[in-house]
Amino acid sequence: MSFESPTSQTDSLPLGANAPLVPSEPVDLSATAPATQQDINRLRRLLWVFSLLLALLIAPSIAEKIQYRLVRGEEQAKFDVAREHLQELNLMQLNDASRLLAHAVGPSVVHLRTHLGHGTGQGSGVIVDAAGYIVTNYHVVEGVPSLEVQLSDGRRGPASVIGSDPLVDVAVLKTELDNLQAAEWGDSDKLDVGEWVWALGSPFGFQKSITFGILSAKERRGIPTERSSVYQEFLQTDAAVNPGNSGGPLVNFEGKIIGINTAIYGPSYQGISFSIPSTIARASYEEIRKVGHVARGYLGVGPSKVSDRVAEILGLEKDQGVFVMRIQPDTPAADAGIRLGDVILTWDGIEFSDPTLLSRTIAAAPVGSRVPVEIARQGRNGTERKTVTVTVATRPMDESL
Numbered sequence: 001m002s003f004e005s006p007t008s009q010t011d012s013l014p015l016g017a018n019a020p021l022v023p024s025e026p027v028d029l030s031a032t033a034p035a036t037q038q039d040i041n042r043l044r045r046l047l048w049v050f051s052l053l054l055a056l057l058i059a060p061s062i063a064e065k066i067q068y069r070l071v072r073g074e075e076q077a078k079f080d081v082a083r084e085h086l087q088e089l090n091l092m093q094l095n096d097a098s099r100l101l102a103h104a105v106g107p108s109v110v111h112l113r114t115h116l117g118h119g120t121g122q123g124s125g126v127i128v129d130a131a132g133y134i135v136t137n138y139h140v141v142e143g144v145p146s147l148e149v150q151l152s153d154g155r156r157g158p159a160s161v162i163g164s165d166p167l168v169d170v171a172v173l174k175t176e177l178d179n180l181q182a183a184e185w186g187d188s189d190k191l192d193v194g195e196w197v198w199a200l201g202s203p204f205g206f207q208k209s210i211t212f213g214i215l216s217a218k219e220r221r222g223i224p225t226e227r228s229s230v231y232q233e234f235l236q237t238d239a240a241v242n243p244g245n246s247g248g249p250l251v252n253f254e255g256k257i258i259g260i261n262t263a264i265y266g267p268s269y270q271g272i273s274f275s276i277p278s279t280i281a282r283a284s285y286e287e288i289r290k291v292g293h294v295a296r297g298y299l300g301v302g303p304s305k306v307s308d309r310v311a312e313i314l315g316l317e318k319d320q321g322v323f324v325m326r327i328q329p330d331t332p333a334a335d336a337g338i339r340l341g342d343v344i345l346t347w348d349g350i351e352f353s354d355p356t357l358l359s360r361t362i363a364a365a366p367v368g369s370r371v372p373v374e375i376a377r378q379g380r381n382g383t384e385r386k387t388v389t390v391t392v393a394t395r396p397m398d399e400s401l
Contacts, residue, residue, distance in 0.1 A: 097253070101198060102210045104255045108183035109248055110134060111150040111202045112159075114141060124201030124248030125149065125173060126257060128285065130182045134173040135285050136247030137262050138164045141171050149175050152208055163288035167231045167296075168276060169262050170284040171247075183249060186256030188235060188277035191215055199239040199261055199273070201248025213239030216272070221356040223263070223274060231359055234274035235259045241273035250275040257281075296363035298395035300331020303355035306343055314343060314376050314383045319353045321345045321376065336390040338375060345385070346374040365392045 108128075114121040123140035127133070134149065141147060141161050149159045157177040164171040195215045203209050217236040237250065241261050250259035259275030287294045304325045311318055321343040327333055338344075344358065345351065348371045352358040365371060374387045 098198070098212065101251070101253070101255050102200075105183055105198075105200055105249065105251055106208055106210070107152045107181035109152060109200045109208070111205075111207045112136060112140060112247065113148045113150070114144040115146050115148075116144050122202060122205055122244050123246045124244065124261070126200075126247075126249040126260070127180050127182045128185065128257070130180045132175045132177065132180060133162075133285075133289065134159065134175060135260060135281060136171050136173060137260065138166045138169045138171040139262075140247045141173070142166075147173070149173070149177070150207070151177065151180075163292040165284040165288065165294040167294075168280055168284055169232070170260065170276065170281050170288075172285055172288045183251070184256045185282050186252050186254065186258040186278055188218075188258045188279050191218065191235070191252070191258055193217060196253055197237050197239055197258065198251050199237070199241050199245060199248065199275075200251065201241075201245035201261060203240075203242035203244045205244055209245075211240040213237050218277075220274065221354065231356065231363060233277060233280060233356060233360075234263070235277055237273050237275065238271050239273060240269045242269050245273075295367065296395040297365035297367060297369075297392040298332065299362050299390060299392070300328040300333040301338065301344075302326025303344070303358055305355060306353070310343065313378060316343065316376065320351075322352050322355050322358050332390045332393050336373065336388040338373070338388060338390070339377065341377065343376045344373060345376055346372075348372060362392070363395070367392055367394045 108126055110125045110127060112123040112125055114123070121140070121144070123136060125134040125136035125140075128135050141164070144161070147159050147161075148156055150156045155177055157175055159173040159175040162172050162174050193215050197213055197215050199211045199213070201209060214237065215235060216238050220234040220236050221232065223232065223234055235250065235258070237259075239250070241264050243264075245261045246263075248261050249257045250261055252258045256278075258278045260278075260281045261273065261275050263274040264270070265272035265274075284294050301324045303322045306316065306319070306321050306323045308318065310316075310323060311320065324333075324338060324340060324342045324344065327338060327340050347358060347361055348365075350361070352361070369392050370389050371392060372387050372389055374385065376383055376385050378384075
């Protein structure tokens with residue numbers, strides 16, 4: 001019996017399809033083909049794209065954090081400065097000034113109730129003389145047979161209209177109530193745009209109301225109101241004024257009357273309100289106190305702005321002169337030879353281009369005075385300039401200039 005080893009049996013197998021392939025040398029698995037330049041460029045592009053995507057994802061967050069820190073730093077700096085300087089400022093003085101002003105002027109402001117037929121109205125006024133004289137708007141008391149005033153202390157009593165100036169919307173009342181506190185007149189001509197102002201009155205019937213703002217503009221002319229006239233000129237403010245405030249005072253930081261509230265822009269307050277300057281309101285008040293009405297000089301023309309076309313035809317500068325758009329017969333203007341379509345260049349040697357300013361100047365001229373007036377008109381041979389002399393008359397109650 002004999003045995004064969006497996007090794008010997010395997011070695012004796014012939015080479016063929018079923019024979020395993022045995023390399024003659026061991027395989028080095030770490031060996032790879034060398035990288036080409038194309039592979040390197042592709043890798044660089046991939047890295048660049050990856051970096052860009054990463055930046056797009058991270059950049060907003062980083063920018064937001066940077067922006068936040070900048071804003072936060074700025075706000076913190078403002079906060080620190082504000083807290084530091086607030087300790088130095090005494091803002092309570094400003095608060096007290098407004099509060100004391102309301103107490104100082106409030107007793108001079110009255111609430112008006114008017115009775116006309118079956119209806120009633122309301123408005124405001126301001127006491128300007130402790131003897132009982134009150135200034136308000138003409139439109140508040142127009143056609144009213146009786147009215148009642150109510151003081152800040154609650155007392156009530158009748159008042160009568162002693163005179164009015166419809167052309168500037170001023171009326172003067174008289175009450176027999178005693179122990180009155182009169183407000184003091186200020187000078188509206190000395191006001192500067194931007195100054196603080198306070199409006200007092202009874203908006204919508206809410207008595208003893210006060211609002212605060214600044215003087216937005218001066219010398220507003222040509223504002224369309226219910227009683228527009230060539231004499232009107234207004235102060236514009238952003239102090240809240242509403243129906244019922246009409247006739248109440250507009251005061252400065254001294255508590256002095258620098259205007260009489262008279263109109264708003266639109267049906268209710270929209271940030272724009274108008275007041276009659278104290279220089280105009282006071283002049284009307286003093287004239288009414290003397291004679292019961294306001295006597296004005298009269299020329300007898302309807303003035304307007306000179307259009308660019310008229311200026312071109314007459315060879316005038318832009319905004320030079322005042323155009324005569326209407327002329328009444330048998331008036332100082334007609335008697336002096338002024339015609340429809342003329343342009344008034346000067347009045348008593350003073351140049352004018354604003355119809356309101358010319359109107360006020362004519363109104364202030366003494367009745368009976370003789371005034372030289374330079375005019376320009378279109379003649380047969382072109383523009384003619386001449387000077388005529390007018391004799392100022394008294395303005396009829398139903399005329400404007």
